[in-house]
Amino acid sequence: MAVELKMPALSPTMEEGKLAKWLVKEGDVVKSGDILAEIETDKATMEFEAVDEGTIGKLVVAEGTEGVKVGTVIALIDGEEDEKPSTSSAPAPEAKPSEAAKEEAKAAAPAAPVEKPAAPAKAPEAAARNVATVTLREALRDAMAEEMRRDDRVFVIGEEVAEYQGAYKVTQGLLEEFGPKRVIDTPITEYGFAGIGTGAAMGGLRPIVEFMTFNFAMQAIDHIINSAAKTNYMSGGQMRCPIVFRGPNGAASRVGAQHSQNYGPWFAAVPGLIVIAPYDAADAKGLLKAAIRSEDPVVFLENELIYGRSFELAEDDDHIIPIGKARVVREGTDVTIVAYSITVGMALEAAELLAADGIEAEVIDLRTLRPLDRGAVLASLAKTNRLIVAEEGWPTCSIASEIVAICMEDGFDHLDAPVLRVCNEDVPMPYAANLEKAALINSARILAAARKVCNR
Amino acid sequence: MAKTTANSSATAPDPAPASDPGGEDLIQLRSLQLAHQAESRYQASDEELRHFYEQMVLIRRFEEKAGQLYGLGLIGGFCHLYIGQEAVAVGLQSALDPKLDSVITGYRDHGHMLAYGIDPKLIMAELTGRAAGISRGKGGSMHMFSVEHHFYGGHGIVGAQVSLGTGLAFGHKYREDGGVCLAYFGDGASNQGQVYESFNMASLWKLPIVYVIENNGYAMGTAVKRGSAETHFYRRGTAFRIPGLPVNGMDVLEVRQAANIAIDYVRAGNGPVLLELNTYRYRGHSMSDPAKYRTREEVQEMKDKHDPIDHAKAELLLRGVSEDEIKAIDKRLRGIVTEAADFADSSPEPDLAELSTDVLVENY
DSSP states (O other), X not given: XXXXXEOOOOSTTOOEEEEEEESSOTTOEEOTTOEEEEEEOSSOXXXXXXXXXXXXXXXXXXTTEEEEETTOEEEEEEOOTTSOOOOOSSOOTTHHHHHHHHHHHHSOOTTSOOSSOSSOOOOGGGTTSOEEEEXXXXXXXXXXXXXXXXXXXXXXXXXXXXXXXXXXXTTTTHHHHXXXXXXXXXXXXXXXXXXXXXXXXXXXXXXXXXXXXXXXXXXXXXXXXXXXXXXXXXXXXXXXXXXXXXXXXXXXXXXXXXXXXXXXXXXXXXXXXXXEOOOSHHHXXXXXXXXXXXXXXXXXXXXXXXXXXXXXXETTOOOOOOTTOOXXXXXXXXXXXXXXXXXXXXXXXXXXXXXXXXXXXXEEEOXXXXXXXXXXXXXXXXXXXOEEEXXXXXXXXXXXXXHHHHHHHHSGGGOSSOOEEEOXXXXXXXXXXXXXXXXXXXXXXXXXXXXXXXXX | OOOBSSOOOOOOOOSSOOOOTTSHHHHHHHHHHHHHHHSOSOOOOHHHHHHHHXXXXXXXXXXXXXXXXXXXXXXOSOOOOOTTOHHHHHHHHTTSOTTTOEEXXXXXXXXXXXXXXXXXXXXXXXXXXXXXXTTTTSSOTXXXXXXXXXXXXXXXXXXXXXXHHHHHHHHHHHHTOOOOEEEEEXXXXXXXXXXXXXXXXXXXXXXXXXXXXXXXXXXXXXXXXXXXXXXXXXXXXXXXXXXXXEEETTOHXXXXXXXXXXXXXXXXXXXXXXXXXXXXXXXXXSXXXXXXXXXXXXXXXXXXXXXXXXXXXXXXXXXXXXXXXHHHHHHHXXXXXXXXHHHHHHSOOOOGXXXXXXXXXXXX
């Protein structure tokens, strides 16, 4: 009986990949452990090994095929006659995580937002020029590369940023162009290298410190808060600390409680820090360039789930986006949805559905969490008189709480309904697919809250 | 098992690294000790010795005055005095090139600043929280900086300055400016994890840094032997192939000699060095410390037999400097300190508008 070999999920967020190369041909006898193929994911090129023994019956998907969905049958293996046919459908490497990920990919989980631009907001700057489609990770890489070409004080330091090409491929190609002096692999030692970066900034360099994820930055938060953020003030303006701490933040997909957290509110609570959390590629690029050029310490929060998402961006664009300015991503008159990072996409989805009901939602992307653009929030509130906040994070002491406070303090007279927070559930992130889905914000929840404040 | 193929071209790990328990490794790790044993004291000229003496006395008189002002309520919060440890800062920093090198320390920082020639008036005015203070009154005793003098603070989180100093050293190497960083920390900070993270990277990347452990015997109230499994702190870098050197921190000339050996080694591109300066603080950890964890006799014995200033004074007298000359020096330094205290007492507090300046450099 033939066993179906299916496209494996090789990372928590992988939904499709490229079948880069077959290393076996039809008729080959394979045994467990043989390498069957090379598969390119959004992060790396991985080897795909056989689990079952048998003869390769048919290669269903030709090598070089891109965008093969996880779970697609890519080959058939004819098993030994006398062996019990495997019930496992795929020779998934260390099968459990990828099996689980596949299950999740099959489930229509808004937890793992679809890897397509929900309603790609055109970068306004791009309107009149040639437009290219780039992924968020490419935009971030280009921002770093451009600034490194411009200023030789800029360097990148972190775990796996150089030879490995970045744990999430964000620093891909930088080592090749700038060499090991400026693209520096560290040991696994967040507290230490965050301190080294901060000290280098105090001494006049312009470090970009990459955390593999911001979850690991908790080991280093002392240097971000106590060393970087307070230096300028404590020295009476004498000693600066121009540094960028960047990396993915927020929930990824099925990685459990210790790897799924939005630290935006933590850092945004600290005077002396700039905190940026962009959504699309144009903003990510323009804001990262601004962050690198800033004289102040910046925490730059990316989102792993958007890294592979494509956006339109003007070609050869080297725009700088001012820090501290929100953007009206979609204009509307009936209700304001304030969002940042991944929830901007969800808010836009919700806005489309609301429009079908005759409710015109205005979507504001905060872009910078500190300093927060109070003016943009209040101006929109004055226009729509109803406001909700969409945040992928806990509700307690959140950015959403802060927006509510701003509306109460300075926008009270414009309010026709209470300001609502649409956030994750107030629990550590569960692992089980259904529980994770239940814990996370999605566009349906945003939609429901918007209807509620509109009494619809 | 799936694994990456697009991986590094780095050499495969050696399954059986050569062990070298008594060979070249040990020789390299002990090289500084051997050099120091061969000649343990710096051959200072009379002029140099007189200068060291003056700097040590300035620090002591300054710190005594700071203690006095604290008692009068003019200095608030935490105030950590350097009395007893003067030979360390003076001996080490006299060996630096102030144009090239950088210094960073923890919160017991007054002495290190004075040893670098920073104006006592600006320091004392910072202690009293005045606008004329070196941090415009916004830093306080623990947070003073002078970018002009390459003095990078002044850090209140125990051990943070070790990683930050390693970053300063990273900068020296990155810019290829020939500079060396001198990073001070205490026997207490030596037990912080980030110290060893920093040691590892500094040695791995051969960063130009001299790590200086000022072992004054007590991490606040905890005696070294109650808090440290390895009390010979100069050995703490061995696991990272950082050569160490124990030094009598109560003798300014021995300190200076150790500094020369260490700085020569580091400046030549050999990577970091770890110095253990064995010293003693006469006063409590901070002003509010009753110092019940040690006996009066212990403190008195250090003062009577090991005082770095008495030691230098005796040596000056032996070299033919007269008592009158020394009295004149002492009088002049007392005058400088009194002037600094008057300045710190009489100059105005920061303008209230300063409350919200310097939070960020730029406007957004």
